[in-house]
């Protein structure tokens with residue numbers, strides 16, 4: 129098809145103006161969505177993960193909406209540690225006598241939302257700083273990259289714990305920003321290296337000679353070409369950030385009291401008797417965390433393959 | 443015969459950086475003392491093997507590369523400073539066509555957005571006139587107006603290069619730098635794109651600086667040819683000067699490298715090439731200084747300039 133079209137023009141052009149106005153040759157390159165769909169069909173595990181994740185996320189978000197705040201804050205010692213199935217508590221109750229199902233849903237909502245916000249903050253700053261240093265290069269780039277090299281080797285969990293302990297008015301937004309402070313460096317590096325190669329492509333030069341400003345070139349020309357990379361990075365960081373928040377909450381330096389988190393739920397297991405004799409208290413949140421994080425990483429792998437043709441399965 | 447552009451002693455030296463703080467440790471002398479003049483409406487050819495600094499000169503002229511020293515005068519005004527170029531909307535008048543047509547079109551933009559970009563930035567037009575102008579440009583390069591809504595990967599190499607041409611001529615420029623515009627295309631499509639450029643050059647009266655590594659291609663495009671090697675011009679003249687009376691060993695070598703479809707004389711051609719190569723190796727120390735760089739050019743006729751060692755001008759020219 130393409131051959132034929134070109135030769136026609138070729139003949140008509142010899143010496144004079146071509147009469148045929150040729151349209152696009154149908155060189156079918158599948159759209160990103162089509163590629164993602166095909167990769168999912170090739171990878172059944174990822175497909176199942178995606179379905180589970182979608183069901184879990186939707187359930188958590190909608191259900192959490194109907195759980196009153198009192199259900200997760202009220203203390204009712206009489207109902208302490210009820211076994212699953214008793215008095216209508218499907219998964220039993222915890223130390224404070226709260227229903228474990230409601231706790232799980234409310235905690236999951238908080239943990240997911242916080243991880244999501246941190247990922248957004250990390251992507252926002254990571255992408256902007258990466259675009260600027262990769263595009264302008266030079267001395268600013270050298271300095272910022274040295275700072276990031278240094279920042280990445282810092283023991284960030286320790287620093288977060290110190291910050292969390294010394295910040296006076298402390299709520300979930302404080303936690304989000306403190307973790308966010310350490311969430312953008314990896315993204316910056318990734319974006320920067322991609323921008324370095326994109327900025328050396330001729331379409332950027334053509335944009336310069338077309339009179340577009342640096343700002344326009346960075347955000348309107350280069351940024352759209354980073355879209356798939358950003359999606360992959362956000363997905364994988366999201367799983368990582370769930371891990372960081374739950375770890376901190378587990379250690380007691382995460383969400384403040386009264387804001388349940390999956391990490392706080394798991395920390396019930398620090399009591400040796402609970403750990404040994406009451407697995408129904410801490411096993412559900414552990415399973416929840418594992419399912420979510422493993423599922424996200426499977427889905428993330430599909431996005432990554434779809435974004436990078438060399439890794440594709442089909 | 444109005445002079446459009448004058449390049450005076452242009453030097454572009456790229457720093458080579460290394461070490462922890464990325465300090466400058468050396469330079470690449472990509473363009474090293476280049477001078478020439480471009481007249482309105484004329485086409486010029488710039489030839490040399492890969493790495494000789496052709497693209498560097500082209501990029502310096504359109505303002506994509508910072509120049510180390512020298513002057514670029516456009517209509518008598520020095521345009522080597524970015525602020526000057528921006529103020530006078532320099533790139534409305536001086537445009538570029540790139541070698542790799544795929545890389546030069548943003549894969550995420552439609553053909554309409556690509557062609558309209560210079561129009562939006564340089565000619566303020568209302569939406570409707572802008573659209574009419576894009577359709578007209580597509581028509582000039584022989585593409586249907588449906589192409590507007592499509593993306594670069596949906597076109598063949600030759601069509602993409604024509605889209606690049608449409609973008610370059612969108613603002614009615616006075617000079618276009620065409621940097622190896624066909625060398626990435628199939629041989630069968632090269633002629634088609636070259637014919638397009640020739641036609642557009644004639645009809646619109648645009649000056650062209652046509653860059654190529656292939657003397658065989660340049661012959662079809664222009665009468666005025668400059669040969670460069672390792673950042674310097676080694677020979678400059680008309681088509682006749684260069685093809686019929688080459689003076690520099692490097693020019694002779696480039697000429698002998700033009701592919702010949704001449705089966706009857708294949709052996710003779712091969713022997714000729716070997717002889718030219720032998721001459722090149724033998725006389726290299728004579729034609730280049732101790733650093734391996736070409737000497738300044740001297741005029742040997744009205745139109746013909748050649749780089750020769752300072753003491754042996756007559757000997758070098760007499761051959």
Ligand SMILES: Nc1ncnc2c1ncn2[C@@H]1O[C@H](COP(=O)(O)OP(=O)(O)O)[C@@H](O)[C@H]1O
Pocket residue numbers: 456457470471472490491492493494495496497498499
């Ligand atoms: N941005 C750059 N930094 C350092 N060296 C460069 C850069 N661009 C080109 N060069 C070097 O300058 C020389 C000339 O390159 P170029 O102008 O692209 O040659 P040509 O177009 O004739 O092939 C080459 O040696 C090349 O490696």
Ligand SMILES: [Mg+2]
Pocket residue numbers: 493496497498621622
């Ligand atoms: Mg080049």
